[in-house]
Amino acid sequence: MKNIKYITLIALGLVACDPELENSIEDAGAYSAGTADFSKYVSVGNSLTAGFADGTVYRLGQEKSFPNILANQLSHAGGGVFTQPYVNDNIGGLLLNGTQISDPRMVLVYGPNGPEPTVLNATPTTEVSNINIGPYNNMGIPDAKVFHLGANGYGNLANLPNANPYFIRMASSANASVMEDVIAQNPTFFTLWIGANDILSYATSGGIGTDQAGNIDPSTYIREDITDPNVFASAYNDILTGLTANGAKGVVCNLPKVTDIPYFTTVPYNAIPMDAATAAGTNASYAGYNAILDGLTGTLLTANEAASRKVNFIAGQNPVLITDEDLTDISAVIVNPPFNVPAQQAALLAKLRPATQADLIILPTSSVLGELADPANPASVIGVGVPLNDSQALTEIEISSIENARVQFNATISALANANPDVILVDMAARLGELNNGGIPFSGGTVTSTYASGGGFSLDGVHPTARGYAIIANTVIDAINTNFNATIPKVDPGYYPTVYID
Numbered sequence: 001m002k003n004i005k006y007i008t009l010i011a012l013g014l015v016a017c018d019p020e021l022e023n024s025i026e027d028a029g030a031y032s033a034g035t036a037d038f039s040k041y042v043s044v045g046n047s048l049t050a051g052f053a054d055g056t057v058y059r060l061g062q063e064k065s066f067p068n069i070l071a072n073q074l075s076h077a078g079g080g081v082f083t084q085p086y087v088n089d090n091i092g093g094l095l096l097n098g099t100q101i102s103d104p105r106m107v108l109v110y111g112p113n114g115p116e117p118t119v120l121n122a123t124p125t126t127e128v129s130n131i132n133i134g135p136y137n138n139m140g141i142p143d144a145k146v147f148h149l150g151a152n153g154y155g156n157l158a159n160l161p162n163a164n165p166y167f168i169r170m171a172s173s174a175n176a177s178v179m180e181d182v183i184a185q186n187p188t189f190f191t192l193w194i195g196a197n198d199i200l201s202y203a204t205s206g207g208i209g210t211d212q213a214g215n216i217d218p219s220t221y222i223r224e225d226i227t228d229p230n231v232f233a234s235a236y237n238d239i240l241t242g243l244t245a246n247g248a249k250g251v252v253c254n255l256p257k258v259t260d261i262p263y264f265t266t267v268p269y270n271a272i273p274m275d276a277a278t279a280a281g282t283n284a285s286y287a288g289y290n291a292i293l294d295g296l297t298g299t300l301l302t303a304n305e306a307a308s309r310k311v312n313f314i315a316g317q318n319p320v321l322i323t324d325e326d327l328t329d330i331s332a333v334i335v336n337p338p339f340n341v342p343a344q345q346a347a348l349l350a351k352l353r354p355a356t357q358a359d360l361i362i363l364p365t366s367s368v369l370g371e372l373a374d375p376a377n378p379a380s381v382i383g384v385g386v387p388l389n390d391s392q393a394l395t396e397i398e399i400s401s402i403e404n405a406r407v408q409f410n411a412t413i414s415a416l417a418n419a420n421p422d423v424i425l426v427d428m429a430a431r432l433g434e435l436n437n438g439g440i441p442f443s444g445g446t447v448t449s450t451y452a453s454g455g456g457f458s459l460d461g462v463h464p465t466a467r468g469y470a471i472i473a474n475t476v477i478d479a480i481n482t483n484f485n486a487t488i489p490k491v492d493p494g495y496y497p498t499v500y501i502d
Contacts, residue, residue: 031076034486036249038079042137042187043067044149044178044243045194048472049140050166051084053458053465054105054500055119056092057142057166061105064466064496067138067191069473073488074189084138085170093124094165100124101165106459107502108452117452117459120502126169129157134170135181141167145197145227147218147235149178183242190243190250191476193428195236195413196258198227199405203258204462206362206391207325207398211405226401229408236409240416244423249484251476252417253428254410258402259360260436262451263461264394267361271369272318272383279313282384286311289349292330292339300333309353313384319354320361320369321387326397327351352387358396363451363461365392424483431475432456440471444494447471455498466496 043049050057051065062068062084071082087094092105104120111118141148141164153159155171155178172181182190201224202209209224216231243250259265274282293306301309305328311321331350334341341349355361365388373380380386394402410429417425434440435456439448447468448454451461456468464472470493477488 030487031489032487033077034484036480036484036486037188038074038077040185040188041071041074041079041082041190042182042185043140043191044182044239045140045192046144046197047140047142047463048196049138049193050142051140051469052142052463053460054092054107055103055460056105057087058090058092058105059087060090061466062086064469065138065140066469066472066476067140069470069491070191070476071137073473073477073491077486077488082137085132085134085136087126089125091120091122091124093126095124095127096165097129101128107500108459109502115501128165128169131169131171133172135172135185136170139178139182141178143197144178144194146195146232146239147227149194150235150238152177154178179239179242186246187243187248190248191253192239192243192250193253194239195232195255195409198232198409199402200258202226203394203402204263204362207394208391211401226405229405229412232409233412236412237416240420240423244420249422251424251426251479252413253426254413255406256429256432258406259394259399260433260449261462262449262457263363264360265449266363266451266461267366269355269357269359269361270317270319271361272320274313274315274318276315279315282313283311285379292334295339296330296333300330301328311354319356320383321352322355322359322393323351323387323390324353324395325351325390326395327353348386355393356396358399360394360399361388362392362394424479426476426479428472428475442493447493452499459499465498467493467498470496
C-alpha cells in the first residue's frame with residue numbers, strides 16, 4: 001500500500017496569479033463612519049490577524065490579512081494609515097542569525113500523482129534579529145496565547161525560546177508587551193480576535209499537552225497545553241480593559257470550532273482500503289493480540305475496553321490503528337508469561353486500538369499512512385502494522401477537552417463584550433461554521449472548508465486563504481454597519497485568491 005492521497009482539486013478557485021485586492025469604489029464620499037471613529041484602527045490578535053496562510057507569514061498573505069482588507073474599506077470613512085510588520089518576501093519562513101527556524105510557505109506542485117501541497121523549495125530571507133521597531137497597526141502575533149499579550153519580554157531576543165520570534169522583529173523595545181505597544185498608539189477603533197491558540201496548539205499537536213484547567217500559573221504551561229479558563233478570563237479582561245480605557249470602540253470575535261477545520265476533517269478515520277485476502281491475512285497477524293485482550297479481560301481490562309481495542313479488518317475501508325494515551329498500558333504485562341510478547345512489539349500494542357468516527361486523523365498524517373515504518377519490514381505499514389502515534393490523531397476524550405475549553409472561552413468573550421456598549425461581539429464561530437454546512441456564497445460561487453479546493457482554507461489546513469480573510473473582513477464590516485450606524489463598503493471575495501500553484 002502506498003501513500004494515501006486525499007486531495008481532489010478542481011480548477012475553480014485555484015490561482016497562480018495575484019488578482020485585484022478589492023472592488024473599485026467610485027462614490028468614496030457616500031460612506032460614513034456612523035458613531036465610530038476609524039482614524040486610528042489597531043488590530044490585536046494572533047496568526048489569524050497577522051494574515052498567516054499556507055503554513056507561514058509571507059508578503060501576499062499579509063497584504064490580504066483581514067485587518068488590512070478591513071482598513072482599506074475603513075479608509076473610505078475616515079480610516080487612517082494602516083501599517084503592518086511586513087516580512088521580506090513571498091517565500092515565508094524565518095531566519096535567526098542566518099539559521100532557518102521556520103519553513104517557507106506551502107504551494108501546490110504538480111507531480112506524478114497530481115497536484116500535492118509542498119513546502120516551497122526556497123530559503124527564507126526574513127531575519128528575526130533585524131528588528132523593525134513598531135508599534136504597528138496590525139498587532140497580530142502568530143502563536144500568541146491570550147496571556148502572552150500582556151507579558152513583558154515576549155519580544156526580547158534574549159528570552160528565546162520563551163519569546164516570540166514574530167514579536168521580536170516588531171516590538172517597540174525588547175521588554176515591551178504586545179498590549180503596551182497597542183495602547184501606546186491610542187487607538188480610536190480596534191478589532192480583537194485572540195484565544196484560538198489557547199486550544200489550537202493542543203489540538204494540532206494531537207493532544208500531547210495537558211488540559212491545564214485548575215492550574216492558574218501559565219508560567220508552568222508548555223506550548224501544547226490548554227489554558228485554564230480563569231487565566232483566560234483574567235487575561236482577556238485585561239486586554240479589553242486596556243483597549244477601551246480611552247474610549248475606543250471596537251469589535252471582538254469569538255472562537256470557531258477548532259475541530260471543524262480541514263486539518264482535522266480531511267483524512268477519514270477509515271482511511272485503510274483492503275481487499276478480502278489482505279484483510280484475512282492481516283487479521284491472522286492480530287489473532288494473538290485479540291487473544292491477549294481476552295486474557296486480560298476482567299483483570300487489567302474491562303470487557304468494553306478490551307472490545308474497543310480488538311482489531312478486525314474487512315474487505316473495504318478500515319479504521320486506522322492509533323495509539324490512545326487514555327487507554328490502559330498493557331505492555332508491562334504482556335512481556336511476561338504467559339504472553340511473552342517481545343518488548344518492541346509489546347510497546348506497539350501497549351495502547352493500540354482502531355480509530356472510530358469520534359476520532360480525528362490529523363492532516364499531515366496522510367503523507368505517511370500506508371508507508372513502511374521500517375523499509376526492511378513489510379509488515380510495518382503505518383496505520384496497519386504500526387499504529388499512529390499520539391501526535392497524529394485526536395481521540396474523543398481529547399476533542400471533548402478542546403470543545404469544553406472553547407465553550408468556556410467564548411462565554412468569557414461574550415460576557416465581557418456584552419458588558420461594554422462600545423464593543424461589538426461578532427459570532428465568528430457561527431460564520432465560519434457555515435463553511436462546513438453548505439458553504440458561504442459569493443458573486444462567483446461558494447466558499448467551503450474542503451481542503452485545497454473549497455477556497456476557504458489555505459494549504460496548512462488551519463488558516464484561511466485570502467478569500468477566506470475577505471469573508472471574515474466582510475463579516476466584521478456587517479457588524480460595524482449594523483451596530484455603529486456606519487456605511488462601510490464590503491469587498492467581493494471573488495477578487496481574492498485561494499491556493500497558489502507553483
